[in-house]
Amino acid sequence: MIAAVLKDNMIQNTIVINPAEKESWEEKLGAEIVDAVEYGLAPGDMKTEKGWMRNVNGEFKFLEKQTIQEFNGYVKKKKKVAELEKEIEITSIKT
Numbered sequence: 001m002i003a004a005v006l007k008d009n010m011i012q013n014t015i016v017i018n019p020a021e022k023e024s025w026e027e028k029l030g031a032e033i034v035d036a037v038e039y040g041l042a043p044g045d046m047k048t049e050k051g052w053m054r055n056v057n058g059e060f061k062f063l064e065k066q067t068i069q070e071f072n073g074y075v076k077k078k079k080k081v082a083e084l085e086k087e088i089e090i091t092s093i094k095t
């Protein structure tokens with residue numbers, strides 16, 4: 001599970017945990033653990049009575065639920081970027 005660490009209504013960090021260990025992590029961290037994937041939560045996102053919010057270029061915007069396909073698409077793009085960066089690094093070492 002990709003989990004978001006929620007403290008004082010703000011996401012502090014994201015971690016990968018076994019869902020069966022959620023309560024244990026909450027106790028260790030002194031924070032609430034929430035599913036990060038559903039809204040694509042990231043550090044700095046805020047929980048409000050009306051929903052999740054993110055500061056985007058100084059403007060607070062509500063987050064919408066993501067589909068698994070949207071999240072997986074993001075992960076695939078991020079992986080591809082990492083592969084290209086590694087390829088560039090290897091090419092620059094050879095020259």
